[in-house]
Amino acid sequence: MSVPAGIGELRSRFASVFGAAPDGLWQAPGRVNLIGEHTDYNEGYVLPFAIDRTARVAVRVRPDSTVRMLSTFGNQGLTHADTGALDPARARGWTKYPLGVLWALEQRGLAVPGLDLLLDSDVPRGAGLSSSHAIECAVIVAVNDLTRAGLSAQDMVLATQRAENDFVGAPTGIMDQSASLRGAAGRAVFLDCRDQAVRLVPFDAEAAGLVLLVIDTKVSHSHASGGYAARRASCELGAEVLGVRALRDVGLSDLEEASGLLDAETFRRVRHVVTENDRVLRTVELLEASGPRAIGALLDDSHASMRDDFEISCPELDLAVETARHAGALGARMTGGGFGGSAIALTPADAERAVRDAVGRAFTQAGYAAPDIFPVRPAAGALRLA
Incomplete structure (x- = not known):
């Protein structure tokens, strides 16, 4: 395979900072969720894919318990920690993600060595493309290789989820790391979050x-x-009132009865999850039977559900979605956890320029900051580069 641009520079930078060459270089991709939002922690279905934007780490094992970390972005500087005293309250900025992984591995009983680590990433931060999970997945595959721990993909998914939930403090499910660890070029990852x-x-x-x-x-x-x-708490409340293990167990035919049992807000949250699970299943069927041109309406319906029932969109996302559709996109939706971040627009290649220009003009006219618009394609999951 070809070595991505910048790997030589990353190796050289590592040597200049830490005084010796790294033991290896690893990368893990960000992800786009094609459809299936906030269904993962409800034990439902999701359909993400790994993208051609990655976090890369150069790592060397140390003979002591010290962890030294530096990134090529930001101004945090060289950070020190100790594997024997990993504390969420003391972790700062991007370092909480690799430290969370080391902590989660220790919780599994793995003897984690000290490390020198240099991070480089071109996954946009705060854009809903899972930049944090890309870092975590790059780190966990590196540590798995270097310690010969023999962790399976499922082991690494669960360890990074624990890092997110219990160290970082984000109550996320397993979708993002599953896409980053299990993705493949030209493929989306249809994941059943229950098993x-x-x-x-x-x-x-x-x-x-x-x-x-x-x-x-x-x-x-x-x-x-x-x-x-708050959205996760609403889903848990809905499942409790409806007497099910998770909202995965509620079907479309159950919604009428649910409307009489739940308060209006909780019902809307539940309705989004139930209908979104159905949209994921229908999207998979259409992709396998007819191809990607057939799924536009489902993307549109997903956005409407997130906007109106789950209430996680924002004016900028709504403007991006509506403008892209009017300019020629077959379908568009916000992607990621919501409250900002990114939208995706499935667009005929000959309409790409029209969509880009229309969205840019609309944001300017609304007084919003200029959006960053770029194509992504399904890419390989986490791997060792060198």
């Missing part, structure tokens, strides 16, 4: 004459903030 069963589904937009555009609204979001946690 972690995975099926790779064809999603080759380029072969169908399409491009999937990401529209980064520049409205930053955080999964550790209250909005995400």
